[in-house]
Amino acid sequence: MGGAAFPSAVKLTLGTQKKLDTLLLNGAECEPYLTCDDRLMREYADEVIDGARIMAHALGAPRVLIAIEQNKPDAIAIMTKAAASIAAVEVVSVPVQYPMGSERHLVQAVTGRETPARKLTADLGVVVHNVATARAVHHAVRFGRPLISRIVTVSGGAIRDPNNVEVAIGTKVSDLVEFCGGFSVRPERLVNGGPMMGQPLPSLDVPVVKGMSGILGLTADEINDSPTNPCIRCGTCVTICPCGLSPVDMSSFIRKDNLESAAKLGVMDCVSCGSCSWVCPSHIPLVHYFNYAKGMLNDLDREKRKNDRVKTLVEAHMIRIEKAAEAKKAALAAKKSATAASPAATEPHPASPAPTAEEKVNA
Amino acid sequence: MTLATTSGPFTHKANSVQKVMTTVLLALLPATAFDIYLFGWPALFLFIVTIASCVAVEAVCVSYADRPAKVSLSDNSAVLTGWLMAASLPPWSPWWIGLLGAIFAIALAKHAFGGLGQNVFNPAMVGRTVLLVSFPVIMTSWVLPHPLFSAGAPSFADAIAITFGGHMPDTVSAASALGYVKTELSRGIPVTQSMAQVAQVPDLMDMALGYRAGSMGETSAILILFGGLFLLYKRIISWHIPVGVMATLFLMGTIFHLVDPARFTTGQFHLMSGATFLGAFFIATDYVTSPVSKTGQLIFAAGVGLLAWLIRTFAGYPEGMAFAVLLMNGLTPIIDQYTRPRVFGRSRTGEPLPLTKEKP
Numbered sequence: 001m002g003g004a005a006f007p008s009a010v011k012l013t014l015g016t017q018k019k020l021d022t023l024l025l026n027g028a029e030c031e032p033y034l035t036c037d038d039r040l041m042r043e044y045a046d047e048v049i050d051g052a053r054i055m056a057h058a059l060g061a062p063r064v065l066i067a068i069e070q071n072k073p074d075a076i077a078i079m080t081k082a083a084a085s086i087a088a089v090e091v092v093s094v095p096v097q098y099p100m101g102s103e104r105h106l107v108q109a110v111t112g113r114e115t116p117a118r119k120l121t122a123d124l125g126v127v128v129h130n131v132a133t134a135r136a137v138h139h140a141v142r143f144g145r146p147l148i149s150r151i152v153t154v155s156g157g158a159i160r161d162p163n164n165v166e167v168a169i170g171t172k173v174s175d176l177v178e179f180c181g182g183f184s185v186r187p188e189r190l191v192n193g194g195p196m197m198g199q200p201l202p203s204l205d206v207p208v209v210k211g212m213s214g215i216l217g218l219t220a221d222e223i224n225d226s227p228t229n230p231c232i233r234c235g236t237c238v239t240i241c242p243c244g245l246s247p248v249d250m251s252s253f254i255r256k257d258n259l260e261s262a263a264k265l266g267v268m269d270c271v272s273c274g275s276c277s278w279v280c281p282s283h284i285p286l287v288h289y290f291n292y293a294k295g296m297l298n299d300l301d302r303e304k305r306k307n308d309r310v311k312t313l314v315e316a317h318m319i320r321i322e323k324a325a326e327a328k329k330a331a332l333a334a335k336k337s338a339t340a341a342s343p344a345a346t347e348p349h350p351a352s353p354a355p356t357a358e359e360k361v362n363a
Numbered sequence: 364m365t366l367a368t369t370s371g372p373f374t375h376k377a378n379s380v381q382k383v384m385t386t387v388l389l390a391l392l393p394a395t396a397f398d399i400y401l402f403g404w405p406a407l408f409l410f411i412v413t414i415a416s417c418v419a420v421e422a423v424c425v426s427y428a429d430r431p432a433k434v435s436l437s438d439n440s441a442v443l444t445g446w447l448m449a450a451s452l453p454p455w456s457p458w459w460i461g462l463l464g465a466i467f468a469i470a471l472a473k474h475a476f477g478g479l480g481q482n483v484f485n486p487a488m489v490g491r492t493v494l495l496v497s498f499p500v501i502m503t504s505w506v507l508p509h510p511l512f513s514a515g516a517p518s519f520a521d522a523i524a525i526t527f528g529g530h531m532p533d534t535v536s537a538a539s540a541l542g543y544v545k546t547e548l549s550r551g552i553p554v555t556q557s558m559a560q561v562a563q564v565p566d567l568m569d570m571a572l573g574y575r576a577g578s579m580g581e582t583s584a585i586l587i588l589f590g591g592l593f594l595l596y597k598r599i600i601s602w603h604i605p606v607g608v609m610a611t612l613f614l615m616g617t618i619f620h621l622v623d624p625a626r627f628t629t630g631q632f633h634l635m636s637g638a639t640f641l642g643a644f645f646i647a648t649d650y651v652t653s654p655v656s657k658t659g660q661l662i663f664a665a666g667v668g669l670l671a672w673l674i675r676t677f678a679g680y681p682e683g684m685a686f687a688v689l690l691m692n693g694l695t696p697i698i699d700q701y702t703r704p705r706v707f708g709r710s711r712t713g714e715p716l717p718l719t720k721e722k723p
Contacts (some may be wrong), residue, residue, distance in 0.1 A: 023544055032374075104708065117708035123718055147587040157664035189373050196372040216373075224375040230480040231440065235655030248655055249699070266706045266713065274372035281378040282480075288370040 008133050009033040014122045015059035021125040023056040024110060027068040027075065028094055029099035031194025034214045036151040037131050039076055039164040041068065041075040045082035048131050049089055051138030056088070064089040066131070066317050067110050071096045072355045098196065099273040103128045105242055117269060152189035152208060158187035158217035167208055173215055195222075196274035204295055227289030229282035237276035237286060247276040247286045254289045259297055367551035383599055383650075386438035390447055390454065390593045392643065394586035398579040401508040402454035404522030406579060410449045412458045412526070416465030417445030422459065424474035440479050444468055444698045447487035447645060450579045451685065452494070455506050458527050464490035483672040484683045485652045488685045495685070503542065505577055541637045542681035544628060577637075591644025600648040603657050605665025608643040608671070609634060615672040627676060637717075642671070642684035652692040659695075 014020065025048070029037050041048060052064045066083065068076045070093045083089040094100055094109045104115045107126050115121050120129055132150065138143040148169055155162040160181030167176055177183070190201040193214055201215070237247035245266050253262040269292055276286040370582035399407045421441035425432045435441075448464050468490030476482040490713050495502040509516040517525060594600045633639065638646070647653060655664050667687045673685025705711050 041642060061423050072412040114716060116713050116718055119708070141627055143407050191373050192370075192373075193711065195374040198371055198373065200369060218373055221373050224377055226375075226379060227434070229380045229434075230478060231439075232383070232480045233653075233655055234383070234650040235660075238655045238704065239657065241704075244709075245706060246655065246703050249703075264713075266702070266709070269708070273368070276368075278372050278374065279371075279376050279378070280546045281383050282374060283379070287372065291370045330642070351421070 008068045008137075011122075011129065012055060012058050014120075015061065017124045020059050020061040020122060021063055021127060022127070023052060024107065024121075024126050024128045025057055025064065025066040025102070025131050026101060026106055027066055027072075027079070027131045028100040028106055029069065029072075029101075030213060031196045032098065032200070033155050033216055034153045036153040036213050037163050038075050038155075040073045040135060040151050041072075041131055042078050044135055045078045046135045047138045047219070048079070049082050049086065051134030051136065052089065052129075052179075053086070053302050054141050055134060055138050055229075056127060061125075061127065063089060064092045065076075065110060067356055068092075068093045069094055069096045094256050095193055099242055099271070099274065100270055102273065102280070103244070113286075127280060144263050147210060149214070150208070150210065152176065152212055153214040154216075155214065156187065156216035156220050157219035158183045158185050160184040169208055169210060171208045173201070173206050173208060176208065176215060177204060179309070181198055183217055183220060188220040188223055189216075189218045191218060192215040194355045196278065201277055226283050228284050231282055231284060234281060236279045236281070240275045240279050242273060242275060243271060245270055247290075249347055250293070251284060251286050251289045254293045259293050259300070262293050263297055268297060270294065278287065367506055380438045380440070382575065387443055387594065387596050387645070388439065388600050390590035390597075390599075391587075391589075391701050394583045394590055395450065395579065395585050396444070398450070398454070398584050400511050401583070402506065402579065403509050403511050403516045404453035405517060405525040408526040409454060409456055409458065409461055410579070411620065413452070413461035413465060414442055414448035416462045417441045417448070419616040420469040422464045423473075424470055425478070426511065428474070428478070430478075435598035438472075438479065439664060441469060442491075444473070444486045447641075448490045450641060451487065451491045452578055453502060453504050453506070454579050455525050455640050457525075460494060460512050464494050478652050482651055483695070484689050485646060485649050488646060488688050488692075492685050492689060497515055505542070510622075522687050531600060534608065534615060536671060541675060544632075544683040545675075572668055584635055587640040587644065594648075600644070601657065601660070603660040604648045604653060604667075605643040606662045608647055608668045609639065611665045612639060612670025612672050615669060617660070619676070630661060631674070637675070637682045638684040639671075642667070642688060646684065647691070652688075652695060654695050654698045654702060656699070656702045658704075659698045662698055662702065663691050663695060666694065 003022065024158075027037055027041055029035060049064075049066075052066070056062070056064045065081055066089065068079060068091060070076075075094055077092060080091045083091055092110055094106065098104055100109065103121055106128060106239055107121045107124065108114050111124070111126060113124050113126060116140075130359040136147050140147070150169060151166045151251075153162075153164050154176055160183065163180050165176060165179060191205065191214075192206075192212055193199060193203045194214060195218065198214070198216065215256055231248060231252070233248060235248065238245075241247060243266070250265045250267050250270075252263045253259070253265070254267070259267075270287075270290045272287050272291060274287050277284070280286060373570050376690065395410070399410060418436060420442045422432045423435060425435040445465060445468075448468055449461065452460060470491035471493075472486040473479070473482045491502075591600075591605055595605075596603060601661040612633045613630040616628060616633035619627035620629045643664075647664060654660050667684075670687035670690055672685045674680060674686050678686075678687070706713065709715055
């Protein structure tokens with residue numbers, strides 16, 4: 001139930017494939033503006049911890065860590081109190097630094113270990129789940145209640161009465177906004193999710209879905225967008241990138257459609273957190289470039305894999321044909337040698353012209 | 364219904380190129396105002412001519428490239444280039460020095476490469492260097508300070524004659540401290556002696572304040588330093604480049620002075636003289652022409668410091684800041700290439716990290 005809405009069931013079966021030692025509950029809010037997880041931990045601490053223990057049991061992980069950002073002292077206090085009696089559950093505070101909600105970065109902050117590229121945090125023995133997922137598991141296992149509601153942050157400068165609301169999944173977003181007092185000013189942009197990585201909402205006539213952590217109505221002042229200027233190579237994007245990438249170089253390659261070079265610089269390792277775009281003094285839509293490049297590279301990769309598959313199939317086919325032809329030839333040669341070797345035995349039959357004709361065909 | 368196809372983020376830091384440039388201008392303001400006071404009307408005229416020429420050349424280049432001139436001019440980058448170049452010129456130079464410099468800086472060094480952000484070399488320093496190589500006499504005619512409204516200062520009319528009429532008074536020229544030491548050395552007079560001279564005439568404190576001959580930007584070291592610290596405070600620049608440049612220069616100066624005091628000037632002298640502060644805080648830190656990563660910036664800065672020291676000490680020119688910065692500008696792309704940060708979860712060579720067992 002985190003921002004990425006990755007299926008929890010898949011992550012809960014990881015225990016059968018890998019040896020896990022820790023279930024890490026992600027109580028670091030994914031993005032600015034969003035406070036739904038904070039609220040959830042303060043209101044339903046016991047349910048979260050119970051769910052976490054069930055999940056840890058399913059995973060075979062002996063330890064549960066609950067990571068909460070330091071700017072949520074209430075949540076830390078309440079969760080610590082709720083977890084006090086349970087030895088296996090521990091609350092840890094993590095620095096407030098976007099993107100702390102990102103799985104790999106959270107694992108690094110808590111355990112000090114860096115997840116290798118193309119590996120999962122589970123390879124380090126750590127599985128990360130959202131706190132809201134833990135509560136949902138508690139409901140599902142204890143009461144057999146399916147996931148029919150979630151807490152949504154309704155916020156942004158254009159919302160009259162920003163709030164966290166627990167709503168049934170499927171509720172119309174327009175009703176949700178109405179419930180929060182409607183708009184005080186016309187929102188410049190509606191966003192599903194957080195302001196950094198959320199998706200733009202085309203309209204309010206959409207239902208609340210499982211992964212919808214927030215509905216934001218942002219004003220022009222908050223968006224603070226301005227026309228793109230040329231890059232002045234200030235290097236802030238390089239300093240800020242949580243993945244150690246060089247957005248300045250990657251974007252210039254992508255602009256020239258030199259995706260291969262961008263891939264060499266690691267564009268596929270980009271998590272689209274939006275930090276580079278946020279700091280860019282020239283307001284270059286860097287993440288937009290990277291998302292484009294990632295899409296194109298994935299397409300190319302799929303295409304290549306498809307072609308490779310076709311190629312191997314064709315090659316196998318060719319080999320089969322060749323083998324069949326060879327077998328035929330061998331059979332023919334055997335037959336021929338048989339006829340040649342045993343003229344004495346089969347003297348009454350002179351060599352018929354048929355083999356020559358066959359030989360011609362073979363040639 | 365229109366489908367929005369933009370990617371996030373949907374919020375941005377309140378920052379812009381214009382804001383960056385304007386902050387740098389603000390940081391330069393006290394030092395420049397003081398220098399204009401020191402060198403009087405001619406300095407003000409040259410200053411205005413240089414900046415106006417830079418803006419005009421920028422406008423011509425941009426409209427020639429069919430880009431909206433208003434947008435390019437509003438970012439203030441041309442003003443900054445002109446400002447920095449004016450700060451590196453002898454304050455009583457004739458008007459056409461400013462104009463020619465602007466053409467070299469903006470048209471040749473900046474727009475020939477593709478405009479803002481594309482230039483390999485620092486435009487202001489290209490302008491200054493071309494002028495220095497082409498007009499060595501004018502470009503080394505330093506004058507002693509003649510504060511505005513003081514007895515010896517040129518009047519408004521005199522100033523017009525100096526800047527626009529080319530009537531450089533013969534009597535006022537003086538050597539900058541670096542130039543003086545160098546000339547004396549070439550005459551066989553040891554550095555210790557000439558430095559003592561320098562230290563007597565304008566003492567080191569005066570040197571720091573700016574009561575000495577030099578360009579507008581190199582004289583008031585303290586005010587430039589304040590400007591630099593302001594930029595650090597505003598986080599427009601980071602400490603890496605200025606500290607790197609000054610530390611290298613100081614170290615080289617100190618070490619070699621200890622080895623042979625008669626031949627080499629001290630580290631303090633290198634720091635306080637010439638355009639060290641201007642170069643370290645305002646010229647070498649130019650975003651466009653310096654490396655983007657912090658490691659790269661340190662390497663770049665050490666190179667600038669080393670080259671500046673080498674040129675000041677061994678080459679024909681007394682001041683080497685501009686050359687040093689330009690030479691390192693040329694190396695910036697290659698420094699960038701080799702100092703890219705390590706990608707998360709990967710080794711320096713780009714391979715995924717090995718899976719390590721939990722640390723004990």
